[in-house]
Amino acid sequence: MATGSGHYPIYLLHDVVKKREAKGVAFRLKVPSLRIDRGEKIALIGESGSGKSTLLDMLAFVLQPSAVGAFRFRPEEGEDALDLDASWQRGNLNILGDMRKRHIGYVMQTGGLLPYLSVHDNINLSRSVLGLRLDGTVEHLAEMLGIADQLKKRPDALSTGERQRVAIGRALAHRPAIVIADEPTASLDPYAAQNVMSLFLGLADEFNSTVILASHAWYHIKSLGLRRLAHRTTRSKGSKLTETVVSG
Amino acid sequence: MIRNLFKILRLATRDYLYEWQMSLCFVLGLAAVLGPLLVLFGLKFGIVGAMMDQLIEDPGNHEIRPVGSGHYDRAWLESVREQPEVAFLVPRTRSIAATIELASEHSSRIVSVELIASASGDPLLASDTPLPEGLTRVVISRRTADKLAVKPGDVLDGSLARRYRGQQERVHLDLTVAAVAPEQAFSRDGAFVSVQLLEALEDFRDGRAVPELDWRGTQADAERSYPGFRLYARSIHDVAGLRDAFADVGVDVHTRVAEIELVQRMDRNLTVIYWVIAGIGLVGVSLSLGASLWANVDRKRKQLSVLRLVGYRTRDIVWFPIVQALFTAILGWALALSIYFATARVINVMMAAQVEAGQQVCLLLEVHYAIALALTCGAAVIAAGLAGMRSARIEPSEGLREL
Numbered sequence: 001m002a003t004g005s006g007h008y009p010i011y012l013l014h015d016v017v018k019k020r021e022a023k024g025v026a027f028r029l030k031v032p033s034l035r036i037d038r039g040e041k042i043a044l045i046g047e048s049g050s051g052k053s054t055l056l057d058m059l060a061f062v063l064q065p066s067a068v069g070a071f072r073f074r075p076e077e078g079e080d081a082l083d084l085d086a087s088w089q090r091g092n093l094n095i096l097g098d099m100r101k102r103h104i105g106y107v108m109q110t111g112g113l114l115p116y117l118s119v120h121d122n123i124n125l126s127r128s129v130l131g132l133r134l135d136g137t138v139e140h141l142a143e144m145l146g147i148a149d150q151l152k153k154r155p156d157a158l159s160t161g162e163r164q165r166v167a168i169g170r171a172l173a174h175r176p177a178i179v180i181a182d183e184p185t186a187s188l189d190p191y192a193a194q195n196v197m198s199l200f201l202g203l204a205d206e207f208n209s210t211v212i213l214a215s216h217a218w219y220h221i222k223s224l225g226l227r228r229l230a231h232r233t234t235r236s237k238g239s240k241l242t243e244t245v246v247s248g
Numbered sequence: 249m250i251r252n253l254f255k256i257l258r259l260a261t262r263d264y265l266y267e268w269q270m271s272l273c274f275v276l277g278l279a280a281v282l283g284p285l286l287v288l289f290g291l292k293f294g295i296v297g298a299m300m301d302q303l304i305e306d307p308g309n310h311e312i313r314p315v316g317s318g319h320y321d322r323a324w325l326e327s328v329r330e331q332p333e334v335a336f337l338v339p340r341t342r343s344i345a346a347t348i349e350l351a352s353e354h355s356s357r358i359v360s361v362e363l364i365a366s367a368s369g370d371p372l373l374a375s376d377t378p379l380p381e382g383l384t385r386v387v388i389s390r391r392t393a394d395k396l397a398v399k400p401g402d403v404l405d406g407s408l409a410r411r412y413r414g415q416q417e418r419v420h421l422d423l424t425v426a427a428v429a430p431e432q433a434f435s436r437d438g439a440f441v442s443v444q445l446l447e448a449l450e451d452f453r454d455g456r457a458v459p460e461l462d463w464r465g466t467q468a469d470a471e472r473s474y475p476g477f478r479l480y481a482r483s484i485h486d487v488a489g490l491r492d493a494f495a496d497v498g499v500d501v502h503t504r505v506a507e508i509e510l511v512q513r514m515d516r517n518l519t520v521i522y523w524v525i526a527g528i529g530l531v532g533v534s535l536s537l538g539a540s541l542w543a544n545v546d547r548k549r550k551q552l553s554v555l556r557l558v559g560y561r562t563r564d565i566v567w568f569p570i571v572q573a574l575f576t577a578i579l580g581w582a583l584a585l586s587i588y589f590a591t592a593r594v595i596n597v598m599m600a601a602q603v604e605a606g607q608q609v610c611l612l613l614e615v616h617y618a619i620a621l622a623l624t625c626g627a628a629v630i631a632a633g634l635a636g637m638r639s640a641r642i643e644p645s646e647g648l649r650e651l
């Protein structure tokens with residue numbers, strides 16, 4: 001960690017519940033308690049449908065929890081912790097959007113690129129919304145991610161792996177305090193996945209970002225030194241309810 | 249904040265250009281509805297306008313003629329003329345005395361013409377034709393001009409006769425053709441002359457002296473009285489009121505009030521039709537444009553959610569579809585206008601023979617173009633704004649996970 005004495009919580013969650021239901025099939029994600037410190041690298045590992053994306057979306061403030069004991073967010077040391085649940089309750093999405101804009105980079109499972117912008121402008125999107133000047137960061141990231149030659153292209157002329165690297169570039173370009181990545185390598189072959197994953201984690205290190213990563217492939221996560229969140233999924237056959245409990 | 253708005257405008261523009269085929273489809277779709285509508289509206293406006301103009305401007309519809317002959321003195325006529333509803337009034341002399349025989353050196357014929365009292369502002373004469381004046385300048389009817397083979401500037405010989413102290417007596421006077429009145433002003437043989445000349449001719453026939461023309465006779469009466477007058481109301485809407493005012497003072501007049509009421513009723517009915525068409529057009533264009541824009545915003549919801557993911561605010565996001573809708577509205581309007589111009593030209597050329605010179609069958613005013621643009625943009629902004637607001641209101645997560 002570059003700043004401060006180190007460990008203070010960015011996220012502090014208590015009794016956060018998200019319930020989703022469609023056509024009588026229900027899913028419930030429970031988070032009795034979760035604390036993520038500045039500079040941590042967190043891995044969220046679970047099978048498909050276990051609620052990883054659900055949790056990450058809540059941590060990126062794009063999905064409102066169904067019930068909240070506490071949901072506090074403190075992006076910088078010394079700042080007051082923000083009660084995000086209050087913003088949700090008031091419907092104040094702009095505060096949430098501003099927090100996300102300044103402090104969070106999000107790599108989506110797939111897609112999330114704008115087809116009408118060049119690779120360069122797609123990566124730069126997270127900077128331009130903040131009004132940051134062009135300072136070579138985009139080029140540097142593209143260099144590191146091996147897509148320096150592709151900067152002028154549009155996303156539709158990229159391979160899937162290249163698109164995923166553009167998405168990683170955008171999530172990091174504004175040097176956010178937190179990078180959230182939802183299975184960034186899911187659609188890649190194992191070799192490319194390993195490659196992209198280590199590129200991602202390397203850059204996150206370089207940018208001093210806290211990393212929250214979802215993956216169902218834990219075998220190569222283990223070697224990268226991530227803290228794994230404890231998590232348990234139960235399926236009740238009769239009531240058509242799947243419930244996942246995450247804590248850490 | 250303003251900066252982010254500009255960024256959204258740029259993003260919206262780039263998306264619009266990137267998806268140019270889609271954009272073109274929307275523009276064509278709008279023009280396909282709006283263009284024919286403009287043509288329809290132009291036809292309605294042109295045809296109805298021309299018809300109403302003809303009916304409203306036909307001087308015959310403004311005319312109020314006293315029935316029979318009376319005794320109207322100058323002061324009374326003056327007081328009538330001063331009423332605001334009266335556009336034109338000149339006294340008439342006895343019609344039996346209001347004739348003259350005209351001859352010209354260009355023709356061997358002698359034409360007996362009716363004389364019509366006239367003055368400046370005569371609704372039967374175009375405002376830019378020279379007026380009959382004094383005892384020498386007259387405006388003759390087309391028919392008379394043809395018979396005598398004369399043109400403006402030519403000099404005619406006018407002659408009239410009387411029986412004076414048991415003797416047949418004929419006098420001649422030179423009359424200059426100031427102008428030739430169009431066919432529709434007076435279709436028989438006739439001449440528009442000043443009241444002064446009419447009075448002189450009547451005096452001569454009655455055996456009174458006309459010193460200006462060296463015609464001898466008895467001394468004229470001090471106070472002249474006229475048997476009638478030519479009166480035109482300011483507009484067709486004033487005719488009925490004037491008729492009633494004359495009836496109140498015991499002057500029986502002849503008007504075309506019945507025809508005017510027919511015209512007015514037709515005007516009202518056509519106006520209703522006009523607005524029905526306008527209403528249908530407005531609803532049609534709004535619905536077609538609104539539906540396509542709404543669908544388009546729905547299609548883009550995932551992309552809009554990406555913008556929210558990187559932190560654009562709800563308010564900024566709503567501008568994205570609005571800007572694109574405005575592009576579509578303006579381009580579609582411009583294309584519709586081209587369609588209209590081309591079609592209107594063809595129609596007007598084709599129909600030119602059927603209407604009077606200068607009249608157009610298909611006609612719109614600039615204000616109509618402006619109204620069409622305003623309504624199109626309004627409908628576009630409302631549809632796109634509502635759809636954009638709906639997209640901005642759903643949770644970003646929902647939009648991002650859309651298939």
Ligand SMILES: Nc1ncnc2c1ncn2[C@@H]1O[C@H](COP(=O)(O)OP(=O)(O)OP(=O)(O)O)[C@@H](O)[C@H]1O
Pocket residue numbers: 020021022027046047048049050051052053054055109216242
């Ligand atoms: N909009 C929704 N409405 C109802 N249920 C939903 C909705 N979205 C997700 N779910 C359910 O919530 C559960 C968790 O979904 P989530 O996307 O978080 O899983 P995941 O762990 O990310 O899976 P994967 O590894 O396949 O991405 C799933 O069982 C899914 O069926």
Ligand SMILES: [Mg+2]
Pocket residue numbers: 052053054109182183
């Ligand atoms: Mg997922």
